[in-house]
Each structure stands twice: as C-alpha cells, then as structure tokens.
Amino acid sequence: MCDRVGYSTSYTTSPAIVASELRNPVTQAGFYITRHEVSASRDTTDFKVNVVTSAGKLTIPQFAAPVRLSGRQSKIVITDFRFGKRSLLYSTAEVLSHSIVDGQSILALWLPVGESGEFAVKGGSKRQQVMSGTGGDFHQAGKDVVFSYKQQTTQTVLQFDDFRVVLLPRSLAYKFWAPTLSNDPIVTADKVVFVNGPYLVRSASFSGSTATISGDVDGTTALEIFAPAKVDKIVWNGKAVATQKTSYGSLTATLAKPGLDTATFQKSLTLSNWKYSDALPERSAKYDDSKWVVANHMSTANPTKPQTLPVLYADDYGFHTGVQIFRGRFTGKATGAKLSLQGGTAFGWSAWLNGDYIGSFPGTASAVSNSLTLSFANATLMASGENVLTVVMDHSGHDQREDALFPRGILGASLVSTTNAVFSKWTLAGNAGGESNIDPVRGVIAEGGLYAERLGWHLPGFDDSKWVSRSPSQGVEGATIGFFRTTSEINLPKGYDAALEIILTAPPGSVLRAQLYVNGYQYGKFVPQIGNQIAFPIPPGIVNMRGSNVIGFNLWSQTAAGAKVDLKWNVLGVYESAWDAGFDAKYLQPGWSKDRLKFA
Template identity: 35%
Template sequence: MLCNKLLLALPLPKSNYVLSLNNYSGISDLQILFRFHIDAKTNNGTITIPQKTGTNLLLDGRDAKIITTSYEFGSQHLLYSTSEIFTHFSQDSQDVMLVYAYEGEDGEFAITSSSDKISVNGTNAGVTSALNGTTLQINYQHPNGTTYINAAGQKGKDVLLVVAGYDAATKWWAPVTSSGKTVMIQGPYLVRSAEIQGTRLAFTGDTESTTSIEIVASKEIRSVTWNGINISVKRTSYGTLTGKISGPVKINLPDLTKSTWKYSPASPETNTTFDDSKWVNADHMTTNNPKLTPTTLPVLYADDYGYHFGSLWFRGSFNATSEITGLSVNATMGSGSAWVAWLNGQYLGGITQDSYTFKLNSSDLQSGKENVLSLLMWTTGHEEEGSNGDEFKTPRGFSGVALEGAENTTITWKVQGNLGGEHIVDTTRGPYNEGGLYGERNGWHLPGYPDNGWKSVSLPESTPRSGVSWYRTTFELNIPKEHDVPLGIKFHNSTSERYRSLLFINGWQFGKYANDLGPQSLYYVPEGILNHNGQNTIAVGVIAIDESVSLASITIETYGALRSAKPPVSLVESPTYSQLKSHYH
C-alpha cells in the first residue's frame, strides 16, 4: 500500500488498487491535478507504473481510480492497466477490452506476450509500443473520442484495445445478447437490447438526436437494425461498423397561455354565514400527542380529529367585548408552510412563521355579538425522522390561540380537513392526494367537474385575487408513437406577493408551489397520469398569503425528447367527477 500525506493506494483482492487522496484537509484547491507513480505487484514482480518516461498517473481533486493488475481476460494475461476497465469480451479471433480515463491523461497497458512478432497499430498517431522480453507495453493518451489499437501476432487471439476519453466512454454500451454474446455500440442515448439473428445485429434503444454510431461486433455481421429499421453501415479498416440512427421529431406542445381557463373563488369558509355544522367539533381538552403541549384549550391539533394531510381549516366563534386588543396565534405547521387569518370575513394577514399577534380595534369586532375567526393552514406535511427526536410526531394545527385583553373569553372551534378524514372518499388516489380546501372537498380538482358556470380567464392573470382561488383548463397531447417525452408543469412567477398553490393533473396532486420559496417550480408528471395521446385536465388551487395575488403563467415543459423503443404506457386509473360526485359535498 502506498500512503503518504496526500495519496492512498489501497490494494484490493484479485490485485486491484484503489487510488484516492488520503487527506483532503490540507488541500485548498480540490481541482488540482496530482501526478504520481505507484509500485504495483504483478505476476512479473513489483513494477513502478507507468514505466514510460514522462508519463504519470493523475488524480483530479476528489476523484479516485481503480488500477487493475494480474488479470485474465479472454486468452490474455493483463499485467497492469493504468486506464480503468469498462468491459471486455472475446469475438472471432480477438480479445476486446474497452478502457477509459479523462481526456489527455496518459495510459499504459501491459500484457504477457506469447510471440516476438507482434505488430501494434492504432488509429491515433500517438500510440507507441515496446516488447520487453515477454511483456508487451502499449502507451497512448486518452483522446477526445475513441482510439482503436490492434495488437496482432499473439499465438492465441489478437487484442483489440478500445481507448476512450471519459465523455466518449459514457456513450459506449456493451449489451449481452440472449445467447450470451457481448457486442459494443457507441453513440445512442440508451441501448435496451441487442440480438444476433444470423448475420444481422438487431438493437433496440433510444436516441436524443440523429446520432453517429460505431459498433464492435463479429465480422460475420452484415447488417444492422435499430428498433426494427435497417441501418446503412460500413466496415472500417480496423474492423468496426459505422452508421447513423435517427433522432426524435419536433415535439409540439399546447400553449397554456393561449388556453381558456375557468376561475372560481373558493374560500366561503371565511364568511360569518358559512354553514360549518357538519364540521368536526374541536373540543378535546387533552391530547395524546407527546411532542407539543398546547398553551390554550381546546386542542387544535388536526391529527387529534382525524385529519392528517393537506390544508386545514379552523373556525372559531366567540362573543366580543371591548377589552379585546389583539389576537395571539401559535402555529405548528412545518417548513415552507403558511397560515392565513380572517376575522368576520375580513383579511387579517398571511403568516409564514409559527407565532404572530394581530392588533385588533373596535372596528374589527362586533361587540356583544358572535364573531367568527377563520384560520387556514397550508402545510407541506409532517416532518420525517432523522435524528431520533420524534420530530415526525410534531402535530399540525395551532398550539395556542388567545384573545389579548380578554384571555378568558371562550372560543368554540370547528375543524375541517380532507373530506372523510381517515375514511377517504377517493381510495384510488389515496390519502395524500387531497386536503381540506373547499375545492378539494367538492371535487373541483377532478376531470369532468362541471366548471362551465365559472368565469373565463387567461393566464397570466392581471386581476388580483384574495383568499383561495381555483383555475381549471383542459389540453390535448399528441406525442408521436415511438417517442419518450417526459413532461412537467411549470409555474412562472411574476409577482412579489406571496401565495401557495396545489397542482392537480387529471385529479392527481403532483405539486405544491410556494412562489416566495424555491427552487421548485417545475413539476414532473409521468406518462400514464398524463394522457400523451388525448385530453388532460389541469386544476390549480391558489391560496393568497398576502391580501391579494395575481397568478402568473403556467406552461407545459419537456425534459427532453427521445425516439424510443420503450413499451407502451397504460393510463393509470383516474376516477372522474361523475364517478365520485356522490361522495363530495
């Protein structure tokens, strides 16, 4: 083992060495290149490698290398290779090995020679070789591409050494056919399979553009197909096959800024006349939650009342007196969450911190009458557990709500979360799909909801909206067959006013967007949820944290496009509004 203040060469079983930096603490620039040699144990004894004068091993920053020594491949015995091995196999009269390293790095490859009449030819002029006794040493630099080196004259098989730069190596594939034969192909984005059918080599896979390919395969191969299409190929002087395969066609997506959207306000819970008689009474005077003790009663933890996911509504009624000077609220909601307060239908404020006190005056209250406090909490869910601190038990809701100046005033509370609570109504999409927004409880997010009575608008919208708003539209996709086009929905932010959004695609929730946080603005929606060849419904629920906000544009974006051999994707079962409407209010 070589070990000093900077470098570590760790021997592994079967004569491999892992090279890495031993101590990063004293290195200010991890982009620095370290040049060095190692003493490697081989079947020919200990050899300092690389041997050629003026060449070095290189380590780049936090990188590592695997150096292989005393290794059998095909009919060959590899003494050592300073390049890393990608793969190897035998075909016809050749043993093939693909090695790689970063572009410009020195490479040295040594095998045991069985003949003194070996000829070495490379497709790069920088290739040199030396026969020292029974050792054939080949030197080269890793190219910006691929170099082919043929060593002929061994008593067994010849050697085809394929030398790749790092970027080129990432484009090489080595699929194994069903009969157990390995072939190599460079160029495609993805190779799914390879089969040899007589003299024909058939590949399936994906391309992201029209791509030049190079194939290492038996000389018996006369023709090549890609996804069932014949490819014109030519045999090179060094034995490979070259050709081109087609990329994807241009993908046309609907422009949602030109779509007609339907809009509806959706926060009737803020009105004093709203009927909350079917809501759950929040009247528990104790809680089983051990994580956070409430500072006021009754308990206002949604989990205690069977609501565990999504947005939460709390409505409190009280008789006002002239002594009331403020409203003190302590929330427990998690990172990225927010809550909004209304008193008698009037906006008090939207808060992104846990604790806040609103100053109240006589004009805010109806003295001697029933007053209604509405609190809406938008959450990002419960904490995960990572430090054995029982953080996952942290409740969602409010640990304390008190009227300042009249702390003994009784507030009678109601709570509402997702429709049905623990007895969810949409068992297909599951418990995480819906929360307690009015639109969610009435199926506004579902395909087929009758929104024809809603107002027609376009996005981006110039009209500021307060409270909760819902937007819906439909769009058609027509993705060409034999293409894989991953798609996402992107929120574009053009306002400093804060809001939170829920994104539903065909009734499935696929995004929570906070415009004042980031960087999450593009939400991937997989094919199967999205109908790539038919109609789709998008619904967006928007909660204004500030008093009013204008929703910016929403667009459909690609993550790229591939001409692909992927199998067909079936649509996921997505119940429509008509199938579920009997459950919704």
C-alpha cells in the first residue's frame, strides 16, 4: 500500500507532463506516475523527473536522453526499490519483476524500442559487464553505479558483482514470465523464476538438474530460463527438449511450432443452419400479460419523482437488468402519446400501438433520458375495447456513485386526447424471476426481459425444431424483434487451446439493437448507431472447445426499414498447450426447463 504524496507538473521539467508521487510508508520506495496533463493529448514529449531519493533530491536521468512519453500513455519512474540485497536508487525504465537465483538477484527492466533509459543501483559494483546484446554506458555517481542506454530490439544482459539486470524491449517483455515455484500467492523473490519466450507460461518447477515448465506456444519459440547453475535440462509440457547454456548461465531451447495452424482451425468453424422465430408477441393487443407485474405504485422511495402516475420505474417492481417491457391500456379517443423515458447513456426504446409500430428513440452516446410525442396516425385504434401501447426499453445498467439512484423506466406517460383519455392500467415484464435469481450459475446480469430471454430460447436444450429456417444475415422486416438460434460444432484437438471471438457486422446506416448468446450466456451487445464494438471474445467454459455450442441472437430493428446482421467466427490464435481447453463445461451451462413457460 502506498500513500499519495503529491500531484503536480512541478515533478517534471515539462509543463505538459504531470506526475503523481506515491510512496510506500514502510520501505520508502517512491513511484512517480507520469502522464500528459491533458489526458487526450497525442503529443510525444521529452522531459526529466524531479525525484526525492534516499540519496537526496535528483533530476533524472542524469546521463541518458530525457524520458519520452507518447500521447495517451503513462510511465512509472521508481526510486529506492529493494531487489534482493540491493536497492535501485532510481530507474527511468519500468520494472517488470525481480528474482533471486543461487543467491544472486536478477532485475528485469523494459522500455519501448528506441527510447532511452537509465538506472542507478546503490553501493556501486566493481564488475560492470555486458554479457549479451547491445551495451550502453556505465557511470559512477558518488558510490553508486549508473547505466544509461538506448533500448534496442533485442534483449541485453548486464552482469554486476552480485546482481544481474535484463533489459527488454516492450515486444519481448510481453512474453517474459515470472512464474512462482510455489502455490502460495505471496512468495519471496527466491521462489520466482524468469522464463522468456513462450506465448504463456503456466507453471515452473526445479527437481535436481531438471527444469519442468508448462505453457503454450503459438509458433516456433526460443525458450530461455534463468535457472540455478545445477540445472542443465528442460522438460517442456512433459517432453524433454534439447538444451543449451548461454555465456551468462541461462538455459535455452527451441520449441517447435504447433501442428495445428490458425487458418486450418478457422475453416472448421461455421455458423449456419439458423432457425428463427418472431420474438415480440407483446406488441399485439391480444397478448396475454395476466402473469405480468401490475404497475400500481402511487409513490416511490426514489428521490426522482415521476411526472405521471402510477410509478413506472422498473427497479420499484424488482427488475434491475437488461431490457424491460411496459404495456399501457386505454379506451377512448387519442391521437398520440407523450412518453419520457430514462435509461442512462446509450439506452434506447421503441413503441407499438395495437401491434403497429409508432416510433423509436435509437439512443446516443450521451443522452441519459429522452422524451417524444408519438403520433397514432399510422396505427389502428380499437373502435371498442382496450387499446394497448407496448414500450420496449433497453439500458446498460445503473450509473455509479450518487447517480446510481437515477431510475430506469418511464418517467412520464400521457395521452394526446381531446376527450381526456387516460391510461387505465400498466403492466411490466423484466428478467425472468426478477430478484429471485433463477440462474445462479450465469448470474443476474445474464438476462433481461426480452420474450426470448424470459422463455429461455437462448438456453441449451430448448426445442426450436418447429421454427422456420432463417439467418441473421437475412434479418427481420420492419420495426420488430426476432430471435435466431443455431448449433455450432467445435472440435479442437487435445493438446491445444484457441482464442475465439464472434464478429458482428451490419450494413452502414443500420439502426438496431442486438444481443449475442453463447450456451445461455449473454456475451455481446451490438448497437452500431452508437458504438463500434463488433468483436466479442468467448473463453472456454462459455464455449465448448470440443462439442456442441448453442448460439442465440436477438435482433431488434428500431426502424421500419428492418435490420440484418452477419455473424462469423474468428480465430485469434491457436496454441499448443499444457491445458485442456476441451474440458467438460456442462456444469457451467444449465439447460432449458418447462419452468420458463410461466414467464411468458
């Protein structure tokens, strides 16, 4: 834990760069977190940092070129950082980690290629040697040793009396791992080993003269392990590999590329044979909502008071997540309705009268509420009997802090009428079960109140055999909501892991709201008129890497033009792995049951 000491541009030599000083009250290590004062700046700025160290006040770097910071990035300059028996007086290169091997400390630092760095270690060192890579310059500052350099594309290893420093470009730092030799989450540096090269390192252990490493590779990989001197063999994922020793004592080996490549696996994945059903029966005046919650509250504890009564805040009736649907009844003559809704940024809504579409608010990135007067000119009113106004509202949850109290739902609803017609009754539906959490495995935010969600059409085991064949790329016609289902088979061979995503694309100008479900989990929300989120990664356990996967897709067109969306698998990578990605995940994917029918 650190205390925040200060925040100012005075910590740097550039008025464009600000820094926060954090200090560990126990060790007195300092952390100067630098960034552009204008966070949106895209400038590249050079500067030095004014720091307080155990050796006094310094402006660093002392010998190297200034620190360079590109726009929308941050760097942490560190002081008085203990590693093993030594203390890093300061470093303008970022600390990755440190380890102790055979009593000798190893410190790993990183920088982007081409940038200059400098570090100082208290107490100095008689030995100052570049063991590997491109060197820099050694300096003496009082009793301390200083090294300044320009980061190259390759790794550099420096040897001092009783410690070693590894300098890494950022590209190699991404694959420089520090697994522990214990399952204890809190370990000392002598229980940490450095492993360089693989896409992922999952575990490491030493036994006698053998280092046993497990992990993943995504191509031919140069493996390096900073191991004890007595270790001269490497076992990778259960197989011994040819091992060499470097001039500075680390072990190296070459790991072969995976036998399965990304392109081949990509060709095996399909999303086809879709089934379709209308998913907005609630728009019809004849729809039976007798099991819905009757909205009859005439007061609310919410500090935002409604414009009209009854209260139509979804939270007041136990519905807090996803889409909510409201149905208001009236008799008599009316020419329109005035509706005011609130759902937070990016929310949207649509309305139908007696099954006829009358308008939408598609949403914006900034609007938290919206009011519209919708005409009934394009709808058919009942000559006798009740008319039903159906409003479907989508939101992305509540705001934070004090704004969490802002209600979600209808703030006000009234009719435009010369005969003083009024709404006689309101009902509403939200997520199945409301606050009872009927799906504790997936959790309460997995579903909202869409018809398909309430009835469990997105769940494995639901019978869609009587549905028509139609794909999301064919879409829906007019302003409506439809649901699509298919089953996708994945057969990833044993010994491999893969990173998968589903990509959604819609024609330019589309106005729609769509939700993606994988084995019952809502794993993507697509609103192209507001955001550009089109790729939705899906991890193992949600997706079955060896087996069937139920893919559901809810498509809501917010205009009379209709909507269509194309879905496709995309393979981000294939990895030969020590982990079994094809484990049985059925316990994470509860299926459909008849109990869902009561939530219609």
